[in-house]
Amino acid sequence: MNSVPQLTISELAQRVGLRPSAIRYYERIGILLPAQRIRGQRRYDLTDVHRLAVVQRARQSGFTLGEIRRLFFGFREGTRASQRWHRLSRQKLAELDTLSDGIHTLRGLLKRMMKKCRCDTLEHCGKRILENGCKQGRRPSLPANNRHNRRHKPVRRTVNA
Amino acid sequence: MNSVPQLTISELAQRVGLRPSAIRYYERIGILLPAQRIRGQRRYDLTDVHRLAVVQRARQSGFTLGEIRRLFFGFREGTRASQRWHRLSRQKLAELDTLSDGIHTLRGLLKRMMKKCRCDTLEHCGKRILENGCKQGRRPSLPANNRHNRRHKPVRRTVNA
DNA sequence: CCTTGCCTTAAAGCCGACTTTAAGTTGTAG
DNA sequence: CTACAACTTAAAGTCGGCTTTAAGGCAAGG
Structure with missing residues (x-):
């Protein structure tokens, strides 16, 4: 099969x-x-x-690996545990949304820097982040560095099979 | 002023x-x-x-802090350097796009897991990632861990001033 | 029989991003 | 005059996420 x-x-x-x-x-x-x-x-x-x-x-x-374990492989059936899992998931979903936002912002910044070139763009963006950025969605939660996979050999995936 | x-x-x-x-x-x-x-x-x-x-x-x-330095504060004016900067930026923009994608996917997965509950959802999602996931946009490039800020005291920002 | 190649483990090492520690300086208040 | 708070530096420690190393096992091929 x-x-x-x-x-x-x-x-x-x-x-x-x-x-x-x-x-x-x-x-x-x-x-x-x-x-x-x-x-x-x-x-x-x-x-x-x-x-x-x-x-x-x-x-x-x-x-993080901890989150991955908890969120994707950590749902046990007991109502107690399941409640916890749902809480965590809701939390992470919110985080993902603010993360998406952040990425969007930075994408915009980078693009504007490529056109208009230069610091006032940056300065202005910082200002904006500070102002509206106070909408306090629980910020992500940076995980750890994987750049190793670049420092050492890249490990190309097999295209399929 | x-x-x-x-x-x-x-x-x-x-x-x-x-x-x-x-x-x-x-x-x-x-x-x-x-x-x-x-x-x-x-x-x-x-x-x-x-x-x-x-x-x-x-x-x-x-x-990563390296990227931040290079991308946001690393544009010198020489055409040579500026070219390099543009290259890096374009690369990072692409990365951000695939990252957005990935986040979107996982958001979806998490949501489906909250409703339909359970592993086939997960399994199925893995399959999808493998299949279409082979659109090889240079994957991000995980940075390092900031969770310290949680392990140690959280440092609440001043709301304004 | 011995080499090759891939497997195994435990332990140590490494990198990024900080924090903590230790030892010292400086300005202000009592 | 002393105590305190807040700053300074250099150096060491920490944590997550792996990789590398060292020492060994086991099957296939020459």
Whole structure:
């Protein structure tokens, strides 16, 4: 049924554009469930690929690994826990909205700087941010640096398969 | 002319929601120009406030400090440098667009998870990301962690002045 | 049999972005 | 005169997110 039943760790890594070490790390911290093993070695299938696709997207969008675990893989069924999950999600949704806003603003700033060139643009933008920026939506919550993946070799994803 | 001619470092910090140590750090790494000093102590004015407003917004939107320096404060006039700047900006604009996309996707995923509840939603989303996600816009470029600002005391901004 | 290649683990290292600490200066109030 | 608050610096520490290293296992091929 699954076109790719068993992937080794480095095959999986290849597909999602990560390195094996990152995948092991994700397992350790509970982003991935302990993988099935065959003679001691981890094996994965397509559901893992999909899961990691979401993880990657989320990381790139500024989610921390903690948030990813809580929000995407942290819904247990108990009403208690589920309530907590809903609270967290609502919170994160709000954050995402203000984040979108911020990105929009900066996109605009960058574009204006490319045309009109120069500092008053910047100064003026800072002023605007301060003024209207006081609409206090819980600000995001910067995650951590992934630039490693650039410092070290880039890990190009396999285009498909 | 400027309603607030001289701010001490902690006054400035207060206004932009940073701690003094962060501001000194920004000066060290060239995000802020060496501040004017009066009897050895740094003094700031409104243009610094505005500058930091932009910096903050950019940090929250996932820019690294390096990018912020290069993109917002790194346009020198030489045609050579200016070309480089334009290249970087265009690149970052593209990144911002794919980032917006990603955020949109995840927002959708989170919302669907709140309604329909559960994993197939997630699985399905992963699949979609993999399929169309291969439109290879240079992915962002995660910056680093600011959660410190939460671990340590939050530093509430002064509402205005 | 031995090399090659990919796997394993635990532990240490690294980078970005700050914060904390330690030690010292300065201006003001009591 | 002293105490205090708020500043200064350099250096060390911290945290998240990985990567690298060191030491070893195991199957396939020559």
